[in-house]
Amino acid sequence: MELINYNDEELFQPGHVACAGCVEALSMRVILNTVGRDAVATVSPSCGAVICGAYPFSATKIPVFHTTLESGAASASGIKRALLSQGKPDTTVLCLAGDGGTYDIGLQALSSAAERNEDILYICFDNEGYMNTGGQKSSSTPLAAVTGSTPAGKTTRKKNLIEILAAHRIPLIATASPSHLNDMAAKVEKAKALRGTKVIIVLIPCLPGWGVADNAAVKTARLAVESGVFPLFEVEDGVHYTLNTEQRTQSVNSYLAQQGRYRHLSAEQVEQIQADVDAEWQRLLWCAAGR
């Protein structure tokens, strides 16, 4: 059995108000402790902002600057430049945001920062919806998933943000999952050592938003990885793809069946989603082979 081996320096503190069993808090713990003390973070309005702490409480041992939903990447860029002019080039600037603040409302700022290759480490906690405001759909919500604003299931596919980001040819884009904590820590470590814009998208099964049991978010995330719904991979310089899990060992249905938001699916819909995942997996293999 592979042991988890990052070093927890208690940079993330208990007493935060994430839901019981929330793997966004769990991921925050891994990321903050891996980045270390010499760091400043921004956080956009999102569950992440709540977890970091609302005034006057803070669950982090590093400074966190709360931004607007549109301006996460722009604010992080500004902080990085200020640190550079203070002669602190090695301080990591983390930009923490949800999927709403990344795929939709903050996309313009992120694209601009990526185009300028600002030296920031952008973490998108992708819970596939506007969850902190009660669970509305975002452009990251997958096909057929029920949210507060798609009660019969979303009719369009999840936006492929990675391809958008790849088009910017930034040094590193990676996916990470709270079921694979060593992989997550390794990717944070790698990103921290690179200069330029790095983006890590972390899949966060949202307990109330997805209809997942309090103790089952890690399991759900693991099934997402093992079924190929959310493959673990890296894209370097926008073109070099590396798959971190080379095999799929679970059906898509085993992943969908964990979640209330897919309870209404017909067998045909499940088949269609499986076919989409198959096609996307083939494309990834193809990308990875061509590097």
Place this chain on the structure above:
Amino acid sequence: MQQPPSPLWTNASSRTRLTGTWRSAMPEYQDKPSPCRGACPVAGRIAEWVRQIELGDYYGAWLTLVDNNPFPAVAGRICHHPCEGACNRQQLDETVGICSLERFVGDMALAEGWCFPEPAAAQDQSVAIVGGGPAGLSAAYQLRRRGYRVVLFEERGQLGGLLRHGIPAYRLDKTILDGEIQRIIDLGVEVRLQSGIADAGALRALHAEYDALYLATGASRPKTLPELDYEQPWVQDGADFLAATNAGEACELGQRLVVIGGGSAAMDVARTARRLGRSVSVLALEPDALLPAQPIEVAEAREEGIEFITGAMLQAVESLGDGLKLQCVRVDFQQGETRGTFSVEPVSGSGFVLSADAVVPAIGQDADLARWDGLLDSDGPVVRTDAQWQTSRPGVFAGGDLASMDRFVTQAIGMGKMAAEAIARHADPLQPGAVAANGSEVPFAEINTDYHPLAGRLQPGNLEVEARLRTFDEVQHPLAQDEAIAEAARCFSCGTCIYCDNCYFYCPDMAIAKLEHGYDVKSDYCKGCGLCVAECPTGAISMGQE
């Protein structure tokens, strides 16, 4: 003077908010028993010693093993291993090869010459053990290590009981048996060979000299078939046949043997005879599927060229000048309600004849109860004992084949251990009783199999059939060291913490504290989500109620 904090900055740690108040249930570390342990006749701490093998701590594994059983190399060869039948892992792929792992450790201990730890300080009391088979030796070991003076009386010239004169060398090499017995004697057990305790009078006299007695004389009287004249030179009982072969005596029986019986002893007789160059047929009442022998024994016997005539019965034997004619008939075999009981009905018109030179019946043995008449009560075919293995005579305890119909080596060893504990309590009522494992056995559903990838069992190989028929070399090969580690790694460690830190790392609330040995739940912060329990690979934590 300290500056007042700037009102612009968050300055209070979230630590002041005690999220433990959200909780309705809190995890508990329990170290629960594994199902294999519950099924093991010596209640061995299997999850623990298998883990020690995985970590390369072979000596530690051996010490854990011999806490309950001084015969791991013997048990690792011939135990009927009910542990494997209860193993949780079979619900994922295949059972863990517990028995072959036990042999691995037992053999290593013999090869390395490991000795038992010194016995505890000498106690005043002394105990006499009657019978030097596995039950008697197990009790002797458990009492001696607790510091009692132990004197062992054995009727024969050598110790071991059926391990020595019953079980053939191709299943249990006698140097292995010698090694494990010698280690027990080296603890300071006083052995009196050729010293049978003949009858109730002798037993009474012995009891006068000792604080307690343990009686483990086994089941030595063969059951007999009325159809057979045991006086004839062409009849030899299976137990005598095996004892003679085990003692290295030449076999006087003719070329074509018919072995009667379908149990393990019959298989041993038949396979031994094959190794002595005889052609062998087994005649059993039971149909193939109901043969009482282990399926693996039957399969190996078939590989060795033994013919099986099942669902049939001997009716009469005709001795001609140049051999025997065995009159047989097919039977309708019906299993009874309780184990070992059955009825048979001959099928009319189905008679047939077998030609042979000798007949070896191996249909079981009874305990010799008449010896103890007037002193010890019996309970059907065995000596009566209570839950503490004490006989009707206070201070006299009994076990093994003499006191039970669970006729297996490790049952005898387990009974010897339990009686030793009871004798120690009898000698000193202030002794603490055996510590019961806490909680109920861990079910498969509590194992997170995501941490246990599919991996088939590593079966040790067998000697090729040709080589088997030429010698009495052991049939089953041992596991190599790398194989043993790989097989041990398949164990889920059901209910036993392996200090993997998963619970610590998977808590989103930093509510698990790592202690020097183990973990603690910080009740101030635990929200009761249960992620630690869900991500524990061994089922060592569960959610408690609050």
